Amino acid sequence: MEILKKHACFGGVQGVYRHPSAETGTAMDFAVYLPPQAEAGGTLPVLYFLSGLTCNWENVTVKAGAQRYAAEHGLILVAPDTSPRGLDLPGEHDSYDFGSGAGFYVDATQEPWSRHYRMYSYVTQELPGLVAAEFPVDTARQGITGHSMGGHGALVCALRNPGKYRSVSAFSPIVAPSQVPWGQKALGQYLGPDRQAWRAYDATCLVETTAWDRPILIDQGTADEFLAEQLRPELLVGAAAAAGIPLNVRHQPGYDHSYYFIASFIGDHIRHHAEQLR
Amino acid sequence: MEILKKHACFGGVQGVYRHPSAETGTAMDFAVYLPPQAEAGGTLPVLYFLSGLTCNWENVTVKAGAQRYAAEHGLILVAPDTSPRGLDLPGEHDSYDFGSGAGFYVDATQEPWSRHYRMYSYVTQELPGLVAAEFPVDTARQGITGHSMGGHGALVCALRNPGKYRSVSAFSPIVAPSQVPWGQKALGQYLGPDRQAWRAYDATCLVETTAWDRPILIDQGTADEFLAEQLRPELLVGAAAAAGIPLNVRHQPGYDHSYYFIASFIGDHIRHHAEQLR
Numbered sequence: 001m002e003i004l005k006k007h008a009c010f011g012g013v014q015g016v017y018r019h020p021s022a023e024t025g026t027a028m029d030f031a032v033y034l035p036p037q038a039e040a041g042g043t044l045p046v047l048y049f050l051s052g053l054t055c056n057w058e059n060v061t062v063k064a065g066a067q068r069y070a071a072e073h074g075l076i077l078v079a080p081d082t083s084p085r086g087l088d089l090p091g092e093h094d095s096y097d098f099g100s101g102a103g104f105y106v107d108a109t110q111e112p113w114s115r116h117y118r119m120y121s122y123v124t125q126e127l128p129g130l131v132a133a134e135f136p137v138d139t140a141r142q143g144i145t146g147h148s149m150g151g152h153g154a155l156v157c158a159l160r161n162p163g164k165y166r167s168v169s170a171f172s173p174i175v176a177p178s179q180v181p182w183g184q185k186a187l188g189q190y191l192g193p194d195r196q197a198w199r200a201y202d203a204t205c206l207v208e209t210t211a212w213d214r215p216i217l218i219d220q221g222t223a224d225e226f227l228a229e230q231l232r233p234e235l236l237v238g239a240a241a242a243a244g245i246p247l248n249v250r251h252q253p254g255y256d257h258s259y260y261f262i263a264s265f266i267g268d269h270i271r272h273h274a275e276q277l278r
Numbered sequence: 279m280e281i282l283k284k285h286a287c288f289g290g291v292q293g294v295y296r297h298p299s300a301e302t303g304t305a306m307d308f309a310v311y312l313p314p315q316a317e318a319g320g321t322l323p324v325l326y327f328l329s330g331l332t333c334n335w336e337n338v339t340v341k342a343g344a345q346r347y348a349a350e351h352g353l354i355l356v357a358p359d360t361s362p363r364g365l366d367l368p369g370e371h372d373s374y375d376f377g378s379g380a381g382f383y384v385d386a387t388q389e390p391w392s393r394h395y396r397m398y399s400y401v402t403q404e405l406p407g408l409v410a411a412e413f414p415v416d417t418a419r420q421g422i423t424g425h426s427m428g429g430h431g432a433l434v435c436a437l438r439n440p441g442k443y444r445s446v447s448a449f450s451p452i453v454a455p456s457q458v459p460w461g462q463k464a465l466g467q468y469l470g471p472d473r474q475a476w477r478a479y480d481a482t483c484l485v486e487t488t489a490w491d492r493p494i495l496i497d498q499g500t501a502d503e504f505l506a507e508q509l510r511p512e513l514l515v516g517a518a519a520a521a522g523i524p525l526n527v528r529h530q531p532g533y534d535h536s537y538y539f540i541a542s543f544i545g546d547h548i549r550h551h552a553e554q555l556r
Contacts, residue, residue: 008501008530009538065343065541223286252286260285260292263343 001134004029010071011036016057017134023118023126024084030127031057032135033067037074043138045277046076046131047167047270050123050146050153053182054101056081060147063259069267073274075143078131080123082149084116097182098189104177105153106201108190117190120201124157124164143167143273147262148226149174149182151218155203155236159210167276169217169269171262172224175236176204182230204235207243216240216247217272219265221255279412282307288349289314294335295412301396301404302362308405309335310413311345315352321416323555324354324409325445325548328401328424328431331460332379334359338425341537347545351552353421356409358401360427362394375460376467382455383431384479386468395468398479402435402442421445421551425540426504427452427460429496433481433514437488445554447495447547449540450502453514454482460508482517494518494525495550497543499533 005016012035021028037044047070049060057079060066070077083103089112092099103119132139144165146154151173158168177183178198187198199205220233227233233249240247255261283294290313299306315322325348327338335357338344348355361381367390370377381397410417422443424432429451436446455461456476465476477483498511505511511527518525533539 007534007536007538008499008532008542010542014538062537063340065346067538067541068343068545221286254286256285258285259340260287260345263345264286264288267346 001130009033010067012038012067012071014061014067019130021122021126023122024116026084026086026116028084028122029057029081031061031079032131033061033070033077034135035071035074035076038076038136041136043136044074044076045141045143045274046078046137047273048123048142048144048154049077049079050105050144050150051079051082052146052148052150053082054096055150056101059259060262063263064266065263066266066270069270073270075270075274075277076135076137078127080127083119087116089113089116098186102149102186104149104186104190104201105156106187106190109197110190110192113190120157123153124161141166141277143277145169145171145269145273146173147171148257152177152183152203155216156201156206159203159206159212160200162210162212167214167273168212169272171265171269172220172226172231172257173203173218173233174231175233176202178202178205179235180230180232204239207236207239207245210245212245214246214276215272216245217269218247218249219252219269220249221252221257221261223254224257226257279408287311288345290316290345290349292339292345297408299400299404301400302394304362304364304394306362306400307335307359309339309357310409311339311348311355312413313349313352313354316354316414319414321414322352322354323419323421323552324356324415325551326401326420326422326432327355327357328383328422328428329357329360330424330426330428331360332374333428334379337537338540341541342544343541344544344548347548351548353548353552353555354413354415356405358405361397365394367391367394376464380427380464382427382461382464382468382479383434384465384468387475388468388470391468397431398435401431402439419444419555421555423447423449423547423551424451425449426535430455430461430481433494434479434484437481437484437490438478440488440490445492445551446490447550449543449547450498450504450509450535451481451496451511452509453511454480456480456483457513458508458510482513485514485517485521485523488523490523492524492554493550494523495547496525496527497530497547498527499530499535499539501532502535504535
């Protein structure tokens with residue numbers, strides 16, 4: 001693991017790191033915030049933040065103001081990238097919502113994506129393993145959150161792994177990728193045309209069978225430009241209610257899809273995770 | 279004045295605006311954060327944030343996390359650009375520390391800069407006039423702060439206008455531009471070789487004669503890569519002590535010159551201004 005940057009921040013350390021990933025077959029960058037409590041020795045709970053389309057580790061690390069709250073609650077923050085980088089697969093860089101910057105947190109099964117686009121295994125297994133080896137993380141206390149495509153990723157990772165994550169939340173997530181254009185485009189190409197295979201990466205399907213039983217917090221801005229076409233939280237609300245999953249979707253009046261929205265509510269989310277991980 | 283963007287943020291509104299500036303002879307963009315208290319009617323105190331080399335309104339607006347504290351204290355935040363834009367004067371874009379993105383908050387007297395590079399008059403007069411006309415600002419309660427080149431600008435604006443600003447602070451400011459490479463390069467070209475003319479834009483000179491008598495807060499990271507060569511806060515400390523100006527320079531251990539540093543202490547600065555502007 002290579003250290004790319006280190007900055008003092010709210011009494012802790014904001015670092016950026018690079019490592020060779022076996023899952024993606026590429027170098028992967030990620031950011032870790034160590035709160036001041038890390039200096040005392042011992043281990044701390046960890047919160048993963050999965051970013052949205054076009055983003056990498058930098059957006060949340062620079063724009064969300066999350067470090068302040070992580071320092072308050074003694075949480076380690078980890079922000080991975082959203083896809084492999086440095087490849088040049090056919091069509092990989094042609095659109096903002098597929099390929100590079102748009103891995104959708106799936107393990108692709110279709111050529112030419114299946115060799116490298118393994119972001120599900122990367123964020124749920126390889127990266128947590130590396131983080132646990134390199135940082136003072138209590139692996140029994142892992143939470144996950146994310147924004148938009150990353151909110152989708154966070155929900156999918158948690159619902160499929162209730163034993164691995166103890167808390168989950170999301171900002172303006174794509175809750176039902178099988179039913180919206182962003183998801184249909186991505187899942188169709190990464191997983192192929194058989195929609196049965198998509199269900200493993202669709203939170204609205206997963207709530208039907210998950211063993212997850214802890215409170216889920218979602219914030220959604222009412223002025224979000226993607227709300228009606230791509231996000232459609234009502235689909236998850238209905239499915240979660242039918243399945244008896246404790247879901248709290250807060251509709252935040254006037255907020256859009258930007259990091260100004262995330263910054264406004266990241267404090268609530270970090271408190272949610274800190275309480276669940278206590 | 280044209281509205282470029284508006285985002286809900288911490289219960290208020292983060293806007294970005296454009297107007298034709300008489301001082302610079304160009305269109306100028308700036309950001310304004312209106313805290314939730316603005317909805318109650320009446321006027322609010324305002325804090326100007328002057329940015330550093332290569333920046334514009336966006337850096338502080340996106341990276342500092344200042345809106346949270348402004349919403350807590352009921353302060354309007356204004357972030358101007360750092361130079362005229364859209365010109366193509368000879369050499370204007372050749373270096374990061376002179377010309378575009380590097381106006382140094384002076385009124386240039388030398389050709390070809392003197393027609394457009396009038397950032398001192400822009401930030402102390404034209405922009406506050408526009409802001410007062412368009413937003414619910416109490417012009418008797420104006421504060422000013424900034425980072426690096428913008429910290430220099432904030433100190434200069436306050437020390438020269440103690441009747442106009444009631445509070446001042448700075449992050450890692452260039453306190454003595456006449457004595458450091460960044461300042462000598464900029465002041466020499468904007469103001470000419472006569473160093474007597476530079477004194478009006480040098481905080482360490484201005485403390486000798488200013489009527490400013492209110493507490494000045496400066497934060498400076500000890501791991502700042504520009505500390506020894508460009509910033510040299512000890513020069514201002516000595517001059518302020520000799521002049522009896524109440525200056526509090528806090529040396530923050532391990533912090534660098536980045537916005538991770540600013541984000542860590544912007545809360546303290548906004549509290550400082552809120553208390554002075556009460």
